[in-house]
Amino acid sequence: MLLSMTGFGAAQLETDAYTLSIEIKSLNSKSMDLSLRIPRSLSDKELEIRNLVSRSLVRGKVNLNIDLARNKGVGAKNKINSELLKAYYQELEQAAQLLGAQSPDLFRLALQMPEVLQTEAAEEGKTEEVSWETVAPLLQQAIDNLNSFRADEGKALTAEIVSYIDRIRILLAEVDKHDPKRVEQIKQRIQSHLQEISASESFNQNRFEQEMIYYIEKLDIAEEKVRLINHLHYFTETVYLPEPTGKKLGFISQEIGREINTIGSKANDSTIQHLVVEMKEELEKIKEQLNNIL
Incomplete structure (x- = not known):
């Protein structure tokens, strides 16, 4: 199931002496871009905090804020x-x-x-000390809450993206249905011109047959249709893998686009080209949504 890169998670601990609050926000990013704001007492744990967040969230523009506040009246x-x-x-x-x-x-x-x-009042700037053993489980709780948010967003994205893939399948089925008619139209055009060409004194039968074979192979889209349907199946299978698949789906969508473009360029048929335009529109919707996929 897909995970969104956008998310929010928070956790809080209150004691008689202090309140410890942790907030994490995540937005789209090609890599892990982490900004920290932590109390001075945790500065020696910055590397450990970065490793924990990076390992758990993988990618995204992440802002982490750990706030430690002395409760009112404490130390007065x-x-x-x-x-x-x-x-x-x-x-x-x-x-x-x-x-x-x-x-x-x-x-x-x-x-x-x-x-x-x-x-x-208590001395200005003086805050309560807090141990890493107290902060670490609270930080993990905030991370878990953010990942839960990402999963909920990912469910909606999964349904949307799969619907676009299904639409491309339907359009490809229309291409496959129309393809025999296209081939027949091409044959008729060739036959109509064949009589004119064969009447010429310079007509070379062998050369003509070779060029016609090349021409027919150039217009054949059977292999592209097979590759495209395979890419669509692979895309759908990858969507439901347990690990983050955003980058992998991006590569598969590039292959899908390549086959769609080739079908459009080889079809030499207005009906199929219109279907190709619709497939490209659906693919653009997919690419737009993949920008937000982990």
């Missing part, structure tokens, strides 16, 4: 502004004495006053 510290606490306490104590009020909770009240208890 509370700090008491002692000078401000002292000032508030003294003011509250003086007010209590002035009013003759009881003051058992002055410290608690002063501690609750604005900006006495301050929260310090």
